[in-house]
Amino acid sequence: MIPGAFEYLRPKTLSDAIAMLATHGDEARPLAGGHSLIPMMKQRLASPSHLVDLAAIADLAVLREEPDGLVIGAMVTQRALLGSALVQVKAPLLIEAAQQIADPQIRALGTLGGNVANGDPGNDMPAVMMCLDATYMVQGPKGARQIKAREFYRGAYDTALAAGEIVTAIQVPVVAGQGVAYEKLKRKVGDYAVAAAAVALTLRSGEVTSCAIGLTNVAPTPLWAKDAAALLVGTRLEADAVKKAVAAAEAITDPAADGRGPADYRRKMAGIMLARALARAQQRAA
Amino acid sequence: MAKINVTMTVNGEEVSGLAEPRTLLVHFIRETLNLTGTHIGCETSHCGACTIDLDGVSVKSCTRFAVQAEGAQIRTIEGMAEANGTLHQLQESFRQMHGLQCGYCTPGMILRAWRLLQENPHPSEDDIRQGIAGNLCRCTGYQNIVKAIQHAAATLNGETIAEAAQ
Numbered sequence: 001m002i003p004g005a006f007e008y009l010r011p012k013t014l015s016d017a018i019a020m021l022a023t024h025g026d027e028a029r030p031l032a033g034g035h036s037l038i039p040m041m042k043q044r045l046a047s048p049s050h051l052v053d054l055a056a057i058a059d060l061a062v063l064r065e066e067p068d069g070l071v072i073g074a075m076v077t078q079r080a081l082l083g084s085a086l087v088q089v090k091a092p093l094l095i096e097a098a099q100q101i102a103d104p105q106i107r108a109l110g111t112l113g114g115n116v117a118n119g120d121p122g123n124d125m126p127a128v129m130m131c132l133d134a135t136y137m138v139q140g141p142k143g144a145r146q147i148k149a150r151e152f153y154r155g156a157y158d159t160a161l162a163a164g165e166i167v168t169a170i171q172v173p174v175v176a177g178q179g180v181a182y183e184k185l186k187r188k189v190g191d192y193a194v195a196a197a198a199v200a201l202t203l204r205s206g207e208v209t210s211c212a213i214g215l216t217n218v219a220p221t222p223l224w225a226k227d228a229a230a231l232l233v234g235t236r237l238e239a240d241a242v243k244k245a246v247a248a249a250e251a252i253t254d255p256a257a258d259g260r261g262p263a264d265y266r267r268k269m270a271g272i273m274l275a276r277a278l279a280r281a282q283q284r285a286a
Numbered sequence: 287m288a289k290i291n292v293t294m295t296v297n298g299e300e301v302s303g304l305a306e307p308r309t310l311l312v313h314f315i316r317e318t319l320n321l322t323g324t325h326i327g328c329e330t331s332h333c334g335a336c337t338i339d340l341d342g343v344s345v346k347s348c349t350r351f352a353v354q355a356e357g358a359q360i361r362t363i364e365g366m367a368e369a370n371g372t373l374h375q376l377q378e379s380f381r382q383m384h385g386l387q388c389g390y391c392t393p394g395m396i397l398r399a400w401r402l403l404q405e406n407p408h409p410s411e412d413d414i415r416q417g418i419a420g421n422l423c424r425c426t427g428y429q430n431i432v433k434a435i436q437h438a439a440a441t442l443n444g445e446t447i448a449e450a451a452q
Contacts, residue, residue: 001329005287008307008353031354038349039330041308051307053354079343103420105398106331108343109350189419190332 003041010053014060014139014168017052022141022164024050030166031055032075032114035106036123060113060168065090069173071137074113074166079104081112091172093180093200097128100184100196116149117167119157119221122192126153126222127214128182131198134172140165153221178202179285183273184216187260193217194260195269197249199277201232203285208232213245213277217260218253218270225249228274237282245278246271294358296321297365305352312336314352315362323363323393327422334421337394338362344401346420363393366400376400376438385434387425395421399435407443411436 011017021028027049031037040046054060060075063084070090072081078098081087087094101107101115101124115125116136129136129149136147141164152160161167184196196216202209211232213225228248235241255266293302296319303318315338316322324347327335331349338347339361366374376396379385386392395418402409402417409417414435415428423431440446
């Protein structure tokens with residue numbers, strides 16, 4: 001499996017990368033970890049004329065805490081996330097999700113930016129970012145802008161990015177006392193989720209004061225289960241409340257029937273992953 | 287498409303060669319550098335037969351372009367044994383513990399296990415199983431591969447190998 005021919009570009013600055021992508025238009029693609037794009041190129045599902053490798057741009061590898069939360073550069077790998085004490089303490093949901101992505105070799109090269117920007121509904125980080133209400137920092141020929149993760153995904157491989165724009169960093173809010181969990185059902189190591197659920201909630205005296213839910217791979221886009229989460233605020237996560245939220249979450253899914261199971265099965269698994277994630281997040285909330 | 291000169295350090299030796307941008311790193315290693323110990327299994331980044339060590343991490347060389355490895359430090363299976371032919375402890379342990387049958391996955395397994403032991407010299411059985419989760423073996427059922435890595439870790443740590451050998 002040999003990809004089609006292309007020209008390889010390796011800019012050292014973000015502005016050079018943006019200019020190269022603008023010059024070569026639709027036929028150019030940015031290259032991050034390459035673990036989605038290169039397999040697609042081998043199958044000739046993608047045949048870009050130019051690859052703009054972002055690996056040499058130091059600005060895209062930042063990982064720091066700012067007043068608005070963690071700022072994680074698009075080229076930070078899943079492996080680097082897993083090794084970050086800062087992320088472990090401030091955004092443990094990212095750690096839990098990254099641990100469940102693919103395998104060690106793929107985590108060594110796969111990047112956070114590629115995972116969120118590619119628009120593949122099977123990717124794990126988009127639902128996590130929707131759950132955490134993260135913001136994507138975007139740069140393009142018309143300058144910089146910010147897009148909420150919750151408004152970013154439009155369809156399979158279809159995102160709010162305009163032509164020539166790339167995600168440069170992800171800003172993740174840090175919420176003290178938050179209980180989080182990511183529950184993923186997969187057939188084997190390296191497979192995408194049959195269904196997965198991300199939960200972030202806060203409690204006061206056992207009562208839910210805030211709750212957010214994201215769902216992976218049970219629709220053409222990752223899902224922000226806003227209504228399901230709202231049903232839980234003010235409850236103590238009693239069995240009846242969880243059941244209603246699970247039903248509300250299942251109702252917004254639209255899973256494909258494929259090798260991972262029939263649509264009805266995957267819908268139910270989304271509900272079960274959600275119930276499990278809620279229980280674990282509840283235990284962890286301060 | 288014009289070929290690009292690519293230079294990298296492989297098994298301690300600086301090497302260079304011409305590669306089209308679309309040339310996969312594993313093809314460059316096998317066909318340009320003539321280091322055929324690195325195997326191609328699935329070519330879809332699932333099986334791990336093409337695993338090498340690149341700049342301090344294990345990577346699947348079928349899912350990397352050679353041009354991306356410009357300036358990289360690479361180790362392949364050819365860089366494991368000593369120049370006089372003495373096997374690396376991991377290779378010796380795979381031999382002793384029957385950690386291979388057909389041998390196809392073995393170069394990738396050894397390179398992955400080597401990096402795992404660099405990062406974690408005292409891995410638990412679970413650490414080993416998680417650590418080699420990206421390397422498929424269709425012969426052994428993994429049992430003896432895990433034992434071989436435990437055996438190598440114990441030996442390298444100067445610990446008793448009796449338990450691992452059972």
